[in-house]
Amino acid sequence: MSAHEQNSPSVSGASEISAWQIYRRLLGYAKHLWPVFLVCFIGFAIYGAGQALSAKWLEMVVDTVQKGAYDQRYFLASAVLGIFVLRGVGAFIGNYSIAYVGREVIHRLRTQVFEQLLLLPSQYYSHHSSGELLAKLTYNVEQVTESVTNAIKVLFREGLTVVGLLGYMFYLNWKLTLIFVAAGPLIGLVVSMAARRMRKLSKRIQESVGDITEAASESIKGYQVVRIFGGTEAEKQRFETASIKNKQQFMKLVVTKSLNTPIIQMLVALALSMLLFLAMHPDVMGTMSTGGFVAFLTAAGMITKPLRLLTDVTSIVQKGIAAAESLFEVLDATVEEDTGARVLDEVGEIEFRHLGFAYPGTDKQVLQDICLRLPPGKTVALVGRSGSGKTTLASLLPRFNDGWSGDLLINGEPLESFTLESLRSNISLVNQNVVLFNGTIAENIAYGSMAGASETAILAAAEAAHVMEFVERLPDGLHTRVGENGVLLSGGQRQRIAIARAILNDAPILILDEATSALDTTSERHIQEALEGVMRGRTTLVIAHRLSTIEKADIIVVMDNGRIVEQGSHSELLEQQGAYAQFHILQTDTDPS
Template sequence: MQSDQTLKSESHPEVDSAWQTYKRLLVYVRPLWLIFLVSFIGFAIYGAGQALSAKWLEMVVDTVQRNDYDQRWFLAAAVMGIFILRGLGAFIGNYSIAYVGREVIHRLRTQVFERLLLLPSHYYSHKSSGELLAKLTYNVEQVTEAVTNAIKVLFREGLTVAGLLGYMFYLNWKLTLIFIAAGPLIGLVVSMAAKRMRKLSRRIQKSVGDITESASESIKGYQVVRIFGGAEAERGRFEQASLHNKRQFMKLVVTQSLNTPIIQLLVALALSALLFLAMHPDVMGSMSTGGFVAFLTAAGMITKPLRLLTDITSIVQKGIAAAESLFEVLDEPVEQDSGSRTLERIGDIEFRHLHFAYPGTDKEVLQDICLSLPQGRSVALVGRSGSGKTTMASLLPRFNDGWTGELLVNGEPLESFTLDSLRSQISLVNQNVVLFNGTIAENIAYGAMAGASETAILAAAEAAHVTEFVERLPQGIHTRVGENGVLLSGGQRQRIAIARAILKDAPILILDEATSALDSESERHIQDALEEVMRGRTTLVIAHRLSTIEKADIIVVMEDGRIIEQGSHSELLEQQGAYSKFHILQTDTE
């Protein structure tokens, strides 16, 4: 008894969760209730047409038995009318439910994408791009099946079954009760299969994400794969991901393939019992020959819609599993924009005893940071990789939240300002340049700057020395750059990113290894442009090259998340400390 109760407590939450997920999915249908109702009416007409087919057969048999051939005109016209009715109902139902389904998917897909644009940086650190793309493509299509095909089958076949059962009750309620006695057994089989299919569907969706991730990484890094002989390893990784997907899918096919014949066997048992008992006088009652034939025909016609109704279990379970993964994204907390004030001007920026650890970790990557960034001055962050330089720079645009201590702008807490107004005051050029598959002009005048004039874009391009290579391109500044600027060199991509920052003309500039991808000649040109764009702006520079560091007003040396030295270039050289050693090493290298 106790084990039964334990089993119920374990199984019911999963069933309830699945039902809650599906109900939440159906909420998207609510604004389209009128079209949904039209679909229901269309399938109701189709189901009535099925029942009328059985009635028509009864009339034909009785007419032939009575030799009443004068009815042939009516019966001939009736069969045409029934088929026209069924066809019209099927068209109305199919078209309407398809419209509802695609509208639901469009809304759901755009909501998920909009949510992804608002999620904090640490979410992307724990999710691969392949997994997220699989959610927007494969998983959304699985939801389409659950919303469109499943409901279409449910309406069309469900109403057909209801119409045929109603007609069977009308003919002989005793025989109908015998037929539906197999219902509980069918329900048990469907329930057991549903649980299994939902679990397998989750695994399939995860495996699709693994396939997308493996393929995406190999395609993007094809040069590294080929140079370092990684083709065999990548082939093996992709093959394993695809093989895992195949195995999970075949397990689902086995469950589906066993589910259908078992249910058909139960229906056949019900039909055989029906035929055996129908010959008994007490059961047969006063049914006519036509009525008896029509009853058996209706019972036979029910088997196909019943089979299709059981097939929707797998579709719904796949849709529920897919919807769960999408709702997981929609339920993820977005960036916290608790600020209520608009940042209109930039004064001094100050870090006071600031500590920071990434969410889900205990290790502090920034410890007791105390630093002042005077308005209009440049501050260079120097240190080994992993010393906390990039993390520190990421706090200014609030890509990461959750620090302790204070981070002040104009003497006010940074988090008191709205994210939009804060980020509108910041330009960013980082080491991993992000370009979009558009033209050079579109990449310079990106986002809020999309309305910039071509004159302003060309001026920014000139300042960043973009025009040097643009003049040699066939379409000039309107040349397309390919996915992530694949058609350009690393130095050319970097210059476009610098031109983008110049065009924005923001009072705060963050340069994270902004000249790392440039050759020496390009760097000399860009250094002049950067000095111009840095003038009068509060600039935070992360760099290793002396040419960038030496001219900074303040140099901050970091180690293991702490500031160990700070001062001007000459002051730090006099201290003969960590910066001095770094400077000697860089000088020898260069």
């Protein structure tokens, strides 16, 4: 079963989960911050009370002017200042508190998603592009930010303002207020219909952002290939197509939002016009004063703005829910299985016993009936055409791929019985696709668990891997920064650093997958000498095409179509006059050295 297929139940299940359930799970990240939420609520309650007091102040002004009680002007002048100070303090407390909650939620969510990505199996990355995953960590997380911060801020601030104004309107005249509230169900229906539409469109927008990120990321990383092979126009077209799709989905969302707001405002305006018409009836007016009547209409008019903002919350929340759904899909994905309970302290014999393997989601057997023993401290070279299964076989040792049939044993024990951490701590890897991080040369050599290595140990590893031959010419020596993925270095220099990393790691198992492929003949001879020293006394699995790397191996394994067709020493295989002998003749004829 592929990673995509494994995760598909959760994806389809997520689509059936209600928006409220997703949002509730999202808010669960803020549960421990309930005191800050409380402070936020109090702040916006003060702000809402200030709005209601503004209407009350207007009532007092009108009644004072009507009665000619001008001696009240000192109180009224002071009151308006007090109301604005109250609103300002409340708004500050509420805004700061909700912003703190929002950033805390985003920090926790973003770090959890990133930590989850570090634990997901390799097949997950096979079915999800780096652009898509980066979009989740950047764009989607920011959409979640808005749903947690802006949405709740508007919900609290404008919601409490509406509550305050409605409360004051009920206090003035409950009959008129009920007429105004009658428009509520219609408003709710419009908001509900728009919400479903906006959630669907938001999800499409997030997917299109992933396409944009993917197109840009691949073009930027492969700019040399793009230019050499005339791919500029094709990449422009691909990026433009992704951008147009994003624009179209975004404009559909704008149309939905733009229609939603005026419809809501029209419903509110209808309620206001009916209110004004009926308010003139003596039975409805009752004993209301002129000031009260003016204040009532003012309060009803003031409600229109917070109501409009509250309807805008729907689009923010729906975008956040769609984004949260995509993030929860990552968080709910199955991580690497680490069922092992034993610690691998010492590496003895490694054995592949009738082992078969097919990549998840495919039926083709990449490896078939592999029977191979790797004696401790010996070097085993894998030889064969591209696609014969060499790299796949090597990838099973550190358990980058699981799900094989047959047995893979270390010290006579199943590989999966050991913890992943202890297994991988006993393995060093150097492959042709060298990965360097945007730090210094020394930091890349002493990477991960070796970060505490001394300068002397790093220097020794660098010298053993012939890194110092080019480092001595650099202005900052070992502390020279290498750029993103070592872009400031040549391929051979990057590979030497990777070999130095393996030397410093000093693990009992060494996997070399075309480790000298990027080196020229002279550099390779130097590195070969260094590797021979590193390989001595270690169980080494070598994948190579060059005879200089292969001939000195203790065991040479020839693979074809996922099967082992020959194995033995260099001399033994030459005597057999089989596939290896043909390969040797071909290499001898084409080797420039």
